[in-house]
Amino acid sequence: MRRLGHSPQAKPSAATSAGRWGSEEYKIGDVRFVVDPWAQLRSRMVVDDAISVRPLVQHNYQIDVPYEISAGTICGTGVTIVVTDTGQAQLNVDKENARSGFFINEPIPERPTGSLFYSWPAQYGYYVNASGSHSEGLAGAMSTGFGSGASHAGLVERARTLERFGDSATALDLVYDCIDDLLYSDRFSLVACCLLEVEVGTCSVDILLALLTSTLPAKQRIGTRAEFTRRVETELLRRGEDVVQLLAGLK
């Protein structure tokens, strides 16, 4: 974990636009960030109190995290940056989760200007969560690594955020890839934890089905999957969905 620095609280700013990757600005909670696909490296690193994110090469984004950002959490696969409400930024890279090839710059260099940068495949997206409680939760988990379930919470949260941006296809791709990453490294127990911790009532049908489908071939090795399936079934029934159609072949 590295501490990036300390800065005064950022002032809230209004959202100007939202959309898919090419959009100009996003705002979630009190945090605004800017997607700037054409900016030269570091030429637009700090926009007011925002985080600048830009495509670096094909399928990859680079994110610069300046000192001057407000509270929030940024997640990539195997990477979490937590910015506390005191303005401190903490960064963690879980190298087991972050499979080789995810990062162009590894190890993560420390910039003399106080910025760190790293990249991950653009399809995974990113999010900024201004919720202090969520940040604290992740920060606590980070001290013991990702094995405590932080990445799982991040997975579902990131998928939900992508859905909120209207990018449900990428949200599903994220779920499939992240679950695969865990299973690929024989971390079945982590997937089991993930399913255990999913709050089914907050997830879309698409995400719930993605979790069930992506874990289907490994269902014998994921101890909590049957229970998760039951919870999903109960939730879908509560929503008035056609459970027989939706869960056919997935149990």
Add this chain to the structure above:
Amino acid sequence: MERVHKTADRAFAEVRHVALALKAIDAMQRQQRHIGILYETDTTGSLLMLHLAWHLDLQNDQPKSEYIWVDPMIAPARAKQVAAFCRKVWRQNGKRVPYAFSVPNDCFDSTTGQFLFGPSRHGLTCATFVLAVFQATGFKLIDESTWRSRPGDVEWQQGIVGALRLKGADPSHVAAVENEVGAARFRPEDVGGAAAHEPWPVSFEEATRIGNQIVQLLNAVRPNGSIES
């Protein structure tokens, strides 16, 4: 056949997340059919067709109007998952899915979506590729236990072995495929017929009955998707 459509009647734009696409082709001096999966690439609804064209030649391209398409009876939320799995298979494999006659069970790694080699798995045909994708996402389209050999199956498989050899495929792969000659052959039209039917899994009799109707339709389809009168 109400789930089978010509593009002249119903454009690909009407595909809801996922569908099967079939066309007639001339290959190895005989008429046969080819099949692939139409799937949504993103939330804009744009479609691509993922299909195993040949040995180590999985293709992911724009569907042409000469294809007819089958709208499988899948809830939209589940169809999205099949589309997501197609994207996953393409990301993981690129073109490198081998061609052989292995049964389409558990062909993709449970974790990576990558084609899984094994003692009983050497590759897929265009038809078994489709079956494998659907099976991996929870849909068993056909009842393999009902499958029977038909005249021409072995000859077709032997022709494939010869073509693989001619194309310079790895000799060990050719030998493995040769050992699979005589395996059940699931024809593209069978798979299309099964997808058009319900409930799944579909028996040999039902799949081939609808498959024969699909062949008749395909033989009449012009390149622009209309029907010869």
